[in-house]
Amino acid sequence: MSTATNATSLLRFATAGSVDDGKSTLVGRLLHDSKSVLADQLEAVEHASRSRGQEAPDLALLTDGLRAEREQGITIDVAYRYFATPRRRFILADTPGHVQYTRNMVTGASTAELAVVLVDARNGVVEQTRRHAAVAALLRVPHVVLAVNKMDLVDYAEPVFAAIAAEFTAYAASLGVKDVLAVPISALAGDNVVEPSAHMDWYGGPTLLEHLETVPVGSDPGAEPARFPVQYVIRPQTEEHPDYRGYAGQLASGVLRVGDTVTVLPSGHTTTVAGIDALGRQADAAWAPQSVTVRLADDLDVSRGDLIAAGPVPVPTKDIEATVSHLSERPLRAGDKVLLKHTTRTVRALVKDVAYRIDITAPIGEGGLEQRPAPDGLNVNDIGRVVLRTAEPLALDGYSDNRRTGSFLLIDPADGTTLTAGMAGEAFATVPTTGTPDEEDWV
Structure with a gap:
């Protein structure tokens, strides 16, 4: 891809990984070393760092903007940052690592074309690493970068990096992720983030920023x-x-x-x-x-x-089977009456069935991610499969074919709260259904 093309292109990407793997520090380093931080922002971060007794600026403070994030030293909400280099423009979503904020990771990655999954070189691939890789796969994020961070704490050892890269690449491949690049970095020291590392001459690949600037984005x-x-x-x-x-x-x-x-x-x-x-x-x-x-x-x-x-058009249907990520503290159960928002259309819908919950932390078998019964519905952060019946026909593409017109939201009709993010499967033909009068009145 030429520089002229990259100069006008936009890459949306998200960071993910477990707690304390260094996501916010990486984002801060990326912004700082690419000269994308304003002088007053850097001065504020340096002042806050000195007040804590730190000599070097804590670059994580460039993204952790909530008071609770600064106090606890963790990322809670998705932090969006906009920056540019001479070769490309970027919209970055720094997502939380804690398991209870998985829904925030779903939000940040839903529009991303690339996901940077961080791993602490001392800990290797952990449960939350697998969880975020599975979410990226379910959301059809086309490119994944494994950033093996804190290499300075393992003496920049190539065998440590190679073992982690091999384990993650195999796991991602089993999820159907086709494009994975592993990069050894130290976000704190700046190794292989923007500039090549002098400590890892055994690594011959691109730096993180170089890959972000050159990875193919969008489609024709x-x-x-x-x-x-x-x-x-x-x-x-x-x-x-x-x-x-x-x-x-x-x-x-x-x-x-x-x-x-x-x-x-x-x-x-x-x-x-x-x-x-x-x-x-x-x-x-x-x-x-x-x-x-x-x-x-x-x-x-x-x-x-x-x-x-234009072109092949989807068949409008009232019956939708979809993979969903539940975002609300209120459970989603069979029989719930909701509003379904698809692109610019909002219709009434009924949750006919919660078929199963996906266990994205279990080992992957021949059939893919393991399915668990969900008799009590889906709770916050759960990912599962549901069957919906809408009051009016909707023209949904399969999510694997079109992320924009294959996605939807389920909304609480009482207060407008967003309940669930959905990814439509293959729309199947509308079949006659029988239901209680209450169901028929709603849909």
Whole structure:
């Protein structure tokens, strides 16, 4: 990939790993050594470090912004940082390592194209390392970096690094992760983070930043089917544009061109793209993730929440089977009535079944991650499989095919709390169902 291409590209990546593996220090080192820290920020960190009796600045304070994080020395919430180098722009999500904040890791990694999983060289691969690797695999994060940290505390020994890298790579491969790079680093000393380490001449790979700058990101929009969730219908009704009807939104994937044949879902009506307006000007085409206004050749009943799709289109269905990560302290149980938000559409839904809970810490068998019965539903931080019935048909892609249009949220209808993040499996045909009157009234 050329430098010119990288200069305009954006990489979203997340850090993960167990508690005290050094994620916040790594992020601080990355920001500091790449000259992405403002002078007043660095001065504040140096002052806070001196007040603690530390001579060197504690770079973890650059990301741990909550008072509780500074007091406890752990990361609690996802910390987003934006920085750039001459070669690429970055959005970094520093996620918590503690098991009780696994849901925060899911949030940070859900939009990431790369996950940096840290391991303490003294401890090797631990349960939370496997947990975060499994979450990254379930979320279909395409690239994973294993950063074996604190190599300075094991005398920069190559055998220690090699053993950890071999164990993690084998585990990630069993999860279906295809692209794994292992890098030996010391976030505290700066070895192999931005600059190559003088202590590990046995390592011939890229530094962490070099890999972040050069890893392929995104995909060719032309190779993906176009998906355009309608966010707003524009009808100015002015003398200049008396018959203008446009559909505004953000292209979730693919490319839309004037003249393309498209299908409006869930109605199934077919028409063509008559025009595309971007930034007040007409355009011949739009590609993800541009926000544009699309005009159609025919006057159709199109409203917020509808999906304008080109290419192979998903079959609208009311029955959804999905892998979900439960985010709320309130359990998710069979029979629960929820709201399901998919792109710009929100519908009522019923949890028909909680099929099982995934044990992402158990050894992986021939069938993949182990499934456990979930008679009491899913609790906070659980990942499992559910079956949902919606009141209206939804046009979901499989999550493995399209992360944007294959994902959804379950929401508490009483107070609007986000309950669960879902990743749709293959949509299956709607089948006649029988239920109690209460169920039928809801869905």
